[in-house]
Amino acid sequence: MIVTTRELFEHAYGKYAVGAYNINNLEQTVGLFRGNLGKHQSNNDATDPAVAAPFIIQISRGARSYTDKRFLEAIIRTAEEIFPEAIFAVHLDHGTEEVCYECIESGFYSSVMIDASHEEFEKNVAITRRVVERAHERGVSVEAELGMLGGVEEDIQVDAAHACLTDPDQAVEFVQRTGCDSLAVAIGTSHGAYKFKGKQGLHFDRIRAIQQRLPGFPLVMHGASSVPRWLVDRINAAGGNLPDTSGVPEQEYLPAARLGVTKVNIDTDGRLVWCAVHREVFRDAPEEFDLRTPGKRFMAEYAAFITSRNKLLGSAGQLEAVRATLAVRT
Numbered sequence: 001m002i003v004t005t006r007e008l009f010e011h012a013y014g015k016y017a018v019g020a021y022n023i024n025n026l027e028q029t030v031g032l033f034r035g036n037l038g039k040h041q042s043n044n045d046a047t048d049p050a051v052a053a054p055f056i057i058q059i060s061r062g063a064r065s066y067t068d069k070r071f072l073e074a075i076i077r078t079a080e081e082i083f084p085e086a087i088f089a090v091h092l093d094h095g096t097e098e099v100c101y102e103c104i105e106s107g108f109y110s111s112v113m114i115d116a117s118h119e120e121f122e123k124n125v126a127i128t129r130r131v132v133e134r135a136h137e138r139g140v141s142v143e144a145e146l147g148m149l150g151g152v153e154e155d156i157q158v159d160a161a162h163a164c165l166t167d168p169d170q171a172v173e174f175v176q177r178t179g180c181d182s183l184a185v186a187i188g189t190s191h192g193a194y195k196f197k198g199k200q201g202l203h204f205d206r207i208r209a210i211q212q213r214l215p216g217f218p219l220v221m222h223g224a225s226s227v228p229r230w231l232v233d234r235i236n237a238a239g240g241n242l243p244d245t246s247g248v249p250e251q252e253y254l255p256a257a258r259l260g261v262t263k264v265n266i267d268t269d270g271r272l273v274w275c276a277v278h279r280e281v282f283r284d285a286p287e288e289f290d291l292r293t294p295g296k297r298f299m300a301e302y303a304a305f306i307t308s309r310n311k312l313l314g315s316a317g318q319l320e321a322v323r324a325t326l327a328v329r330t
């Protein structure tokens with residue numbers, strides 16, 4: 001069942017974070033549905049209520065143009081039929097104004113992100129407001145962004161480092177003036193596999209300050225992959241070359257969720273699982289050329305990985321509670 005991110009956030013806020021996972025192809029989508037239902041080996045496994053979770057499927061502009069956006073829509077529609085017990089939102093990741101309108105009009109996306117965070121404040125407000133008006137007319141939720149994600153270097157002075165982070169007072173004004181449903185905030189993370197230096201982690205002081213000014217309002221963490229050491233080691237042991245990677249410490253997800261970080265965006269980690277599986281298959285069986293061999297292993301490993309993320313986010317085991325709240329409302 002496709003629902004809005006807003007509906008998912010109402011249940012999750014302050015208790016757990018909903019995992020938002022990017023997809024680009026069939027195998028990722030199958031692994032994603034299986035993992036969120038606790039079906040690790042096959043589509044026909046029984047759903048495991050102890051780990052089953054609500055989730056968000058994210059489609060970036062890059063994913064939409066990788067093959068053809070209609071393939072992704074068809075894959076998701078088919079997955080919805082094969083896994084009727086799943087509850088999820090379909091979300092445009094990092095949209096421009098034009099692509100947001102396209103997704104809103106399509107009637108397929110239940111949520112869009114307008115990312116005008118690179119514009120100056122007034123322009124970001126104006127663009128976001130226009131998207132919110134169009135989206136809300138169609139019952140679509142809107143995520144917006146304020147602040148600049150980026151590598152925060154350990155040796156940068158505190159003030160300079162904080163200059164990139166979301167300003168809590170501006171966040172209040174931005175939310176009030178735009179009417180957005182959730183806000184992506186810069187809290188120390190960056191996209192990709194190289195986020196922090198040394199012992200850096202999330203800026204909890206900043207998350208707390210934003211939450212105090214916007215109590216009850218869902219915040220979104222971009223660049224949230226944890227870049228697990230064991231995955232990077234597997235990749236490097238199988239011929240990869242990913243030096244000095246680092247991600248969000250896994251133990252920081254749940255404390256952030258308790259402070260209102262209700263959506264956690266994970267893309268890079270999924271790519272690392274893909275990379276490890278494929279490198280190992282071809283290293284261990286050089287005679288192999290059947291794409292289904294790594295494909296099957298990837299779907300199983302990705303499913304298990306998704307379940308492990310949901311446990312860290314606290315969303316594992318919440319699916320039936322979400323279904324019950326949705327049923328009460330209808």
Ligand code: G3H
Pocket residue numbers: 022060061062063093094191267268
């Ligand atoms: O935030 C960016 C996401 O990781 C999507 O990446 O644009 O390469 O699909 P992509």
Ligand code: 13P
Pocket residue numbers: 022093094190191192193221222223224225226265266267268269
């Ligand atoms: P990662 O690169 O940390 O997976 O972040 C993904 C993301 O923010 C997608 O919008």
Ligand code: ZN
Pocket residue numbers: 094191222223265
């Ligand atoms: Zn992002």
